[in-house]
Amino acid sequence: MSDSFQDALAGLAAIVGDKHVIASRADQEPYVVDWRGRYRGRAVAVVKPGSTAEVASVVRYCADRRLAIVPQGGNTGMCGAATPDDHAGNVVIRLDRMRAVRDVSPLANTITVEAGCILAEVQNAARDVDRYFPLSLGAEGSCQIGGNISTNAGGTAVLRYGPTRDLVLGLEAVLPDGRIFNGLRALRKDNTGYALKQLFIGAEGTLGIVTAAVLKLFSPPRSSALALVKLQGVAQALEIMQRLRGVVGDRLGSLEIMSRSQIEAIAETVPHVTIPFELTTPWYLIVELTDTLAGVDLDEPLATALADAMEAGIAKDVILASNLAQVKAIWAVRHSVSEGNKRSGYVVSHDSVVPLERQADFVTNVEARIMAAVPHARVVMHGHIGDGNIHVIALIDHAHCQEPATTAALVAQINEIVDDETAAQGGAISAEHGIGITNRVRLARVADPLDIELMRGIKRLLDPSGLMNPGKIFGAGAA
Amino acid sequence: MSDSFQDALAGLAAIVGDKHVIASRADQEPYVVDWRGRYRGRAVAVVKPGSTAEVASVVRYCADRRLAIVPQGGNTGMCGAATPDDHAGNVVIRLDRMRAVRDVSPLANTITVEAGCILAEVQNAARDVDRYFPLSLGAEGSCQIGGNISTNAGGTAVLRYGPTRDLVLGLEAVLPDGRIFNGLRALRKDNTGYALKQLFIGAEGTLGIVTAAVLKLFSPPRSSALALVKLQGVAQALEIMQRLRGVVGDRLGSLEIMSRSQIEAIAETVPHVTIPFELTTPWYLIVELTDTLAGVDLDEPLATALADAMEAGIAKDVILASNLAQVKAIWAVRHSVSEGNKRSGYVVSHDSVVPLERQADFVTNVEARIMAAVPHARVVMHGHIGDGNIHVIALIDHAHCQEPATTAALVAQINEIVDDETAAQGGAISAEHGIGITNRVRLARVADPLDIELMRGIKRLLDPSGLMNPGKIFGAGAA
Numbered sequence: 001m002s003d004s005f006q007d008a009l010a011g012l013a014a015i016v017g018d019k020h021v022i023a024s025r026a027d028q029e030p031y032v033v034d035w036r037g038r039y040r041g042r043a044v045a046v047v048k049p050g051s052t053a054e055v056a057s058v059v060r061y062c063a064d065r066r067l068a069i070v071p072q073g074g075n076t077g078m079c080g081a082a083t084p085d086d087h088a089g090n091v092v093i094r095l096d097r098m099r100a101v102r103d104v105s106p107l108a109n110t111i112t113v114e115a116g117c118i119l120a121e122v123q124n125a126a127r128d129v130d131r132y133f134p135l136s137l138g139a140e141g142s143c144q145i146g147g148n149i150s151t152n153a154g155g156t157a158v159l160r161y162g163p164t165r166d167l168v169l170g171l172e173a174v175l176p177d178g179r180i181f182n183g184l185r186a187l188r189k190d191n192t193g194y195a196l197k198q199l200f201i202g203a204e205g206t207l208g209i210v211t212a213a214v215l216k217l218f219s220p221p222r223s224s225a226l227a228l229v230k231l232q233g234v235a236q237a238l239e240i241m242q243r244l245r246g247v248v249g250d251r252l253g254s255l256e257i258m259s260r261s262q263i264e265a266i267a268e269t270v271p272h273v274t275i276p277f278e279l280t281t282p283w284y285l286i287v288e289l290t291d292t293l294a295g296v297d298l299d300e301p302l303a304t305a306l307a308d309a310m311e312a313g314i315a316k317d318v319i320l321a322s323n324l325a326q327v328k329a330i331w332a333v334r335h336s337v338s339e340g341n342k343r344s345g346y347v348v349s350h351d352s353v354v355p356l357e358r359q360a361d362f363v364t365n366v367e368a369r370i371m372a373a374v375p376h377a378r379v380v381m382h383g384h385i386g387d388g389n390i391h392v393i394a395l396i397d398h399a400h401c402q403e404p405a406t407t408a409a410l411v412a413q414i415n416e417i418v419d420d421e422t423a424a425q426g427g428a429i430s431a432e433h434g435i436g437i438t439n440r441v442r443l444a445r446v447a448d449p450l451d452i453e454l455m456r457g458i459k460r461l462l463d464p465s466g467l468m469n470p471g472k473i474f475g476a477g478a479a
Numbered sequence: 480m481s482d483s484f485q486d487a488l489a490g491l492a493a494i495v496g497d498k499h500v501i502a503s504r505a506d507q508e509p510y511v512v513d514w515r516g517r518y519r520g521r522a523v524a525v526v527k528p529g530s531t532a533e534v535a536s537v538v539r540y541c542a543d544r545r546l547a548i549v550p551q552g553g554n555t556g557m558c559g560a561a562t563p564d565d566h567a568g569n570v571v572i573r574l575d576r577m578r579a580v581r582d583v584s585p586l587a588n589t590i591t592v593e594a595g596c597i598l599a600e601v602q603n604a605a606r607d608v609d610r611y612f613p614l615s616l617g618a619e620g621s622c623q624i625g626g627n628i629s630t631n632a633g634g635t636a637v638l639r640y641g642p643t644r645d646l647v648l649g650l651e652a653v654l655p656d657g658r659i660f661n662g663l664r665a666l667r668k669d670n671t672g673y674a675l676k677q678l679f680i681g682a683e684g685t686l687g688i689v690t691a692a693v694l695k696l697f698s699p700p701r702s703s704a705l706a707l708v709k710l711q712g713v714a715q716a717l718e719i720m721q722r723l724r725g726v727v728g729d730r731l732g733s734l735e736i737m738s739r740s741q742i743e744a745i746a747e748t749v750p751h752v753t754i755p756f757e758l759t760t761p762w763y764l765i766v767e768l769t770d771t772l773a774g775v776d777l778d779e780p781l782a783t784a785l786a787d788a789m790e791a792g793i794a795k796d797v798i799l800a801s802n803l804a805q806v807k808a809i810w811a812v813r814h815s816v817s818e819g820n821k822r823s824g825y826v827v828s829h830d831s832v833v834p835l836e837r838q839a840d841f842v843t844n845v846e847a848r849i850m851a852a853v854p855h856a857r858v859v860m861h862g863h864i865g866d867g868n869i870h871v872i873a874l875i876d877h878a879h880c881q882e883p884a885t886t887a888a889l890v891a892q893i894n895e896i897v898d899d900e901t902a903a904q905g906g907a908i909s910a911e912h913g914i915g916i917t918n919r920v921r922l923a924r925v926a927d928p929l930d931i932e933l934m935r936g937i938k939r940l941l942d943p944s945g946l947m948n949p950g951k952i953f954g955a956g957a958a
Binding site: 450459 | 637912926941
């Protein structure tokens with residue numbers, strides 16, 4: 001290690017304490033590789049500050065020495081946005097020690113948390129005061145709320161509660177020059193100038209490090225009903241959504257869809273998950289209704305609406321969950337999609353969103369185009385009906401992915417197919433996963449050049465040296 | 480008029496057509512004065528383009544000639560943000576001719592509208608397809624949706640549906656250099672980079688001109704119940720909110736509060752409004768419950784919860800509206816606050832928002848401090864319980880406001896009191912009205928200098944010449 005790096009380690013240790021600076025390669029391992037093992041980078045140090053002031057000091061220290069900063073949450077992201085690149089001078093900042101729930105107000109329906117809080121901890125802190133924090137996703141046991149905010153995480157409750165952006169009332173962030181943006185206000189309305197906090201939400205740590213936030217809470221769902229519907233396709237799922245809205249209004253909680261091939265991939269590879277229904281149709285829709293009142297009978301309207309849909313030929317079969325075990329068994333399938341896909345081959349994953357009217361065509365076209373171009377691919381899909389967001393995933397047998405160059409070419413080919421079809425349908429290539437490293441070339445290819453110009457302008461404004469999470473969203477040399 | 484202004488009129492007429500350029504002082508009158516008559520400016524022309532392309536051409540034309548541009552919606556704003564200053568070279572752009580509802584999708588729950596649409600037209604277009612656009616405010620019969628978006632309008636449905644920002648899925652805007660930002664996508668999720676559209680929402684036309692938007696629709700409320708509650712103060716109103724949440728979950732539609740003095744000001748000055756209840760307590764709370772299902776009995780839980788609140792001494796009296804006429808009569812009082820105040824004296828109006836826990840103290844303190852400093856003021860209040868937003872209004876007898884300088888000093892004195900108390904309670908000086916001309920000095924006084932620096936940076940980035948709605952938010956010379 002160079003002298004200047006030795007100096008940096010000492011300088012960082014002087015700020016956060018020796019034991020919160022990780023310098024050895026072996027100990028850094030969990031932080032320099034993304035959880036899927038796609039990206040591997042290097043770092044002079046992984047630093048764990050204990051307060052916003054320490055984060056600010058670390059950032060200022062790095063800025064003064066032109067060390068690049070990589071903010072990292074729970075390292076559960078889908079696009080490599082929290083993984084350092086392979087320059088040796090990166091400093092990874094983890095907020096694991098900033099995990100306090102600073103305040104919960106059941107009156108104001110707000111919770112104030114530090115960015116290192118695990119999502120499940122936020123959910124639990126809300127539950128403790130009989131409130132509900134709706135953000136819910138597969139990684140909730142290990143992802144951190146700061147990362148959720150920085151990636152504007154989606155998940156299974158967007159249909160009713162919106163993405164993370166809609167759940168953030170206030171936030172605090174350390175800017176690339178070490179100054180602290182203090183927007184940590186528990187205010188439901190604020191029209192005092194430009195919406196600065198919005199810049200940090202979904203910016204993937206390229207404009208600063210989110211250190212704390214005030215989040216919205218809700219009345220908890222106290223009644224619910226769940227069914228699994230077997231059906232022919234996405235068009236039928238949308239028709240069922242329409243019918244349910246007519247019958248239950250805004251009580252639609254989740255509408256999650258999976259293709260038969262998606263469920264088969266899970267059945268074949270995830271031994272601890274049993275598929276609690278027979279696979280007899282091309283698509284499977286999980287319908288969950290919720291009400292914030294206890295004792296509301298949602299089973300009856302759900303059963304009636306779905307029976308009507310069967311009679312009309314829209315649903316092929318309906319399984320109503322009659323107990324909690326059944327509910328859990330059905331959700332277990334949905335929550336195993338990432339694991340099942342990872343075990344089934346090399347995953348070329350997409351996150352397109354299109355207008356709802358285009359969703360059925362999108363799915364049909366994109367599958368046909370991938371299969372025509374890459375006959376050995378296996379296309380599986382799952383997604384969020386009502387959001388317009390379907391994850392199209394091409395699983396490639398590892399035998400076809402031995403050579404990095406071949407794999408890269410294959411991935412690029414499939415990405416272009418999906419992106420072109422997404423553009424043709426008026427959509428966007430990332431609904432909830434973000435850009436990170438994975439999608440920066442794709443974004444540059446499909447985005448309006450004006451959008452990129454404005455984004456680069458904002459990046460330069462906040463981070464003129466380009467040291468804050470370099471190489472993410474824009475690719476290298478953004479600033 | 481100077482030759483260059485004559486040239487400009489001809490140039491603008493060449494873009495939009497002769498009859499859509501208003502050059503005469505008399506015809507410009509409705510557009511160069513704000514609706515309250517506080518601000519009067521000048522313009523070389525008021526221009527009414529008929530399309531986004533024409534808006535872009537007009538903006539480019541003005542940018543090339545260094546003519547300042549003032550975007551104006553329905554001219555119903557509270558802070559003068561749409562009124563030109565007194566330089567002669569302003570061009571006011573009105574989108575009255577861009578009034579098309581381009582698309583309504585009951586499937587996707589979206590509506591695509593041009594910015595000149597009157598808010599009530601948007602509401603009606605939604606209603607026509609059995610959907611609901613929740614934005615609702617006093618000026619809905621004349622304000623334009625482009626103005627609502629540019630000011631991030633609030634209103635009486637924020638408690639349940641959020642401010643305008645939360646209702647915008649996509650938008651199109653003409654930038655200060657005449658280029659078109661094309662974010663007009665009907666997508667419920669989009670994580671492809673920075674949230675550019677958020678910049679234009681609430682920017683009061685200082686970063687560009689919103690020309691069209693895709694908005695969220697909802698299932699319409701089909702059941703409702705309304706009551707008027709007489710009570711001692713804001714703390715009791717919050718306690719009732721808490722109790723209602725426990726009983727009806729998320730069915731709380733509106734919680735609007737008025738002080739006795741507020742209602743008296745209406746009773747004294749607005750002859751066509753009758754107060755349908757006796758004034759026997761210091762405060763009055765309108766409670767509206769709504770459900771998206773038809774035939775839901777909300778009267779019974781409302782009556783029970785409020786009877787319990789009376790028994791506990793929290794509510795002093797309760798009037799349940801038993802028919803639509805009663806509902807309308809109660810809402811008529813609330814919708815007359817602006818008119819009543821305007822007729823009662825010179826209005827020094829505030830729009831503070833504070834955390835809910837601080838709302839009762841804020842109200843008590845600010846009233847006491849104003850009365851101590853300005854004994855001849857009459858303090859009236861109305862606001863949105865649950866949002867933390869109470870409008871504190873000092874009405875000054877016109878006899879005390881004869882001299883502009885005296886009036887200005889009095890206003891500044893009252894503003895400082897309210898702003899200091901707002902800051903002391905952790906709040907913001909504008910919840911929903913914005914900054915415009917009225918509040919720019921106040922914002923500069925109370926805002927974090929870092930926030931102002933970032934806002935000015937964004938302004939410079941998008942509008943380096945400072946020609947887009949100059950003098951708003953920041954005061955003159957922002958760019």
